[in-house]
Amino acid sequence: MISVEEARNNILSALSSVSTETISLHTASGRVLAEDIMARRTQPPSDMSAMDGYAVKISDLTKIPVTLTVIGEAPAGGSYDATLQSGQAVRIFTGGPVPNGADTIVIQENTSRDGDSVTIEEGTEKGRFIRKAGIDFKEGGKGLSAGKTLTPRDIGLLAAMNIPWVTVRRKPVIALLSTGDELVRPGEPVGPNQIISSNALLVSAMVEMAGGMPIDLGIAQDNEQSLRHMAEGAKSADLLVTLGGASVGDHDLVQTVLGKEGLNIDFWRIAMRPGKPLMFGDLNGTPMLGMPGNPVSSVVCSYIFLYPAIDALSGRSPRKTLVSPAILSHDIKENDQREDYQRAKIIGEKDGLPLVELFSNQDSSLLSALSAANCFLKRAPFAPALKKGSQVSIIPLDEGYPRC
Structure with missing residues (x-):
């Protein structure tokens, strides 16, 4: 068996980025930039007012109060094109360009008009209250870098930079192949020795959450012909994920059958539970x-x-598993040689940290406990027994984990 970290490194070293596509900014949120983005304009394009008020010369304000002559207006989307002289003021609105000759904005609350x-x-x-030209970004300057996962905030920035299209990595196609005579799809007739196939839908949802495009190849029966035929559907995928059929039982055919079809195994079996x-x-x-x-x-x-x-x-840079400190609400036993990920629930708070409770039954087939869990308690190999109140490491299972 190899360690979790070694297995992770082996997987990542074997993968490379998928090809690119150019898409509208309307559909770009959550996608990964394939190239740096340069601004196509300067923002703001000229000095702008940050408030409603009056554009003036600071030299006219040496004695307060002072009365000035209003010679025009500078609304947002408009301008006052003459040069401001001493003793003059221009009525200006938020987003309005600052007239030539003006160097300060006095907000309207600090004035009286007659x-x-x-x-x-x-x-x-x-x-005061002048936004200088280019304070946000300048034409030709880098706005966002390749590898950035676009957030709604980024979409706003790109729109302001006058970028209507972006080149992104296409969504990786992840082919999911379930195996086992005991499996039937939800809603289908269930035989006396069969169970509902939940894994494909579960992992498919996780693939979508992570930014991939899942393709369900179906359920291969426990025979060589069925598995070989259904695995053909993965030829155009970027990654094939098999669900089941990866252990040592007589009916676990993935290694045997796909080995005949050209499967080259990098590793099998990891020192982890489950x-x-x-x-x-x-x-090929x-x-x-191949997942359990x-x-x-x-x-x-x-x-x-x-x-x-x-x-x-x-x-994009592969994420690290998010690990946070927490406090045990009860005693736990020592761990064996495998890194363990136990289903747990945050039930409160203690000393500023989450208070966690393990589910009493850690059987890896229990979907009810999995659904009720909101974290995994991660335990290192040979971790000692711990008493109630000890600090432990948890992996939060909130929906925000895949990144935003």
Whole structure:
């Protein structure tokens, strides 16, 4: 068995970024930039007022109050094109360009207006409430770098830079292949010895959350012909993920059958719980991640291995598993030689940290406990027994984990 870190490194070193596509800014949120973005304009394009008020010369404000002659207006989207002289003021609005000759904005709350005259009733400093040209960004300057996952905030920046289209990495295509005679799809007739296939839908949702495009190849029966035929559908995928069929049972055919089809195994079996029989290899040029059939194992392996793999395919830095400190609400036993990821729930707070409670049954097939959990308690190999109140490490399972 190899360590979790070694397995992660092996997977990531075998993957490269997918190809690119150019898309409208309207659909770019969540996508990964494939190239640096340079601004196509300067923002603001000239000195602008940050407030409603009057554009004046600071030299006219040496004695307060002072009355000035209002000679025009500078609204947003308009301008006052003459040069401001001493003793004059221009009525200006937020976003209005500062007239030539003006160097300060006096907000309207500090003035009183009488026809074409305005009295400045409170002083201010030079340059107050003026947004200088290019203070946000300048034409030709770099706005965003390649590898950035675009947030709604980034979309606003790109729009302001006059960027209507962006070149991004296409969404990696992740082919999901379930295996096992015991599986049927939700809603189909269920035989006396069968169970509902939940893994494909579960992992598919995680793939979408991580920025990939899942393709469900279906359920391969436990025979060579079915598995070989259904695996054909992964030829155009960027990554094949098999669900089940990766352990040592007589009916676990993935290694045997796909080995005949060209599967080259990099590693099989990891010192972790759950997820020990994880497999990684290459099937005729398509990377293949073989995950265990138990749902909890699939979720843990998706967090630890599949999410970073999708990052690497998407052209961004692979994420690290988010680990946070927490406090135990009860005693726990020592751990064995495998890195352990136990289902747990945050039940409160103690000393400023989350208070966590492990589920009493850690069987890796229990979907009810998995659904109720909001964190994994991560334990290192050979971790000692711990008492109530001890500090531990948890992996939050909130929906924001895949990044924003």
